[in-house]
Amino acid sequence: MDHEKVGALAHRCHRALEPLHAVIYFAPEAEQRYTSxxxxxxxMGYFASRSAPMGAVGPGVVGATFYNFSPELIARHIPRAWTLAGPEKVVAARFGAADAALRRLLGDAVSAPEVAEAATLAREATEGCTIEGRPLYAGHAELDWPSEPxxxxWHAITLLREFRGDGHVAVLAANGLGGLPALVTHVATGKGFLPAMAKASRGWSDQQWADATAELTAAGLLDDRETLTEAGAGLRRRIxxxxxxxxxxxxxxLGADKAARLAELGRSLSRTVVAAGAFPPNVFAKGAPNT
Incomplete structure (x- = not known):
């Protein structure tokens, strides 16, 4: 396959599959399992559950791999989380939450042949992932595979997602965008979180957001309406x-044909979980992640 075409395929597959992973961040089952x-x-449950496969890491490692979260917010929860529940216990709780949430959201479709087919294809795709320079992916890749399709x-999509995310962090750093500027410019594309949710969920104050916005405006990446300039849009496109x-x-x-089939299956299953209310309103600019 042509390299540019493969890149476009990677983007399509990511968008089709991401909602199936992202249910874990909004499902009430997650909070229940983590507190139990x-x-x-x-x-605390978010930071601990996503970083637990790397072990009882400190706030610096979490900040480096999660990238666009406020260090102050992370430090409120890590490393204290590990004094309350060890990483292995947290990982088990996360899988339990994913199991319960997907059963609820997919309903009878959770046992459909399409889920098993998608699982086989997604797991095969993970065989093309490598650990070099991918710390968050590498941690998750060392977990045992579950047995139910x-x-x-869900685990395969998680691996694919964290593999892509580690690469994305490297690209952001190479293009000179730190965590908060990366978040501000992403919000300005209109394809991610709405601004209020971005600030609240990532732990940035109004003043910190305003300061970052001013710096990006001075750099010519945002205009006075806080929208991307031609240079800013070009930077985000390049990223x-x-x-x-x-x-x-x-x-x-995986190959083009199998990848296209996985995207087709993932898109259908993602629409099912979105229709079942997996994501709250007024969070994402377009209603749900990547749909």
Whole structure:
């Protein structure tokens, strides 16, 4: 396959599959499982559950790999989380939450042949992932595979997502965008979180957001309406292209036909979970992640 075409395919597959992974960040089952494991209610479950496969890491490692979160917000929860529940217990709680959430959102479709087919294809795609320079992916890749098809699918999508995310972080750093500027410019594309949700969920104050916006405006990347200038739009476009280029491994391994089939299956299943209310309103600029 042509490299540019593979990059475009990687982007399409990511968009089709992402909602199936992202249910874990909004499902009430997640909060229930994390607090039952011993964690405190609120953001602690998110930071602990996503970083737990890397072990009992400190706030610096979480900040480096999650990238666009306020260090102050992370430090409120990590490393205290590990004094309340060890990483293995948190990982088990996360898989339990994914299991319960997907069963609820997919309903009878959770046992459909399409889920098993998608799981087989997604797992095959992960064989094209490599660990070099991918710390968050590498941690998740060392976990044991679950046995049930819907959890195999969810875990495979998680691996594909964190593999792409690690590459994206490297691209952002190479293009000179730190965590908060990266978030501000992403919001300005109109394809991600709405501004209020971005600030609240990532832990940035209004003043910190305003300061970053002023710096980006002075750099010519935003205009006085806080929208991307031609230079800013070009930078975000370049970042997306480079992220796609860094994400070709899984899709080269899977091949064009199988990748297209996985995207088709993922898109259908994603629409099912979105229709079932997986995501709250007024969070994303277009209603739900990547749909």
């Amino acid at each position: 494991a011993g964690l405190r209610p609120g953001r 819907h959890l195999v699918l 997306e292209e480079q992220t796609n280029a860094a994400d070709t491994g899984p899709w080269l391994a």
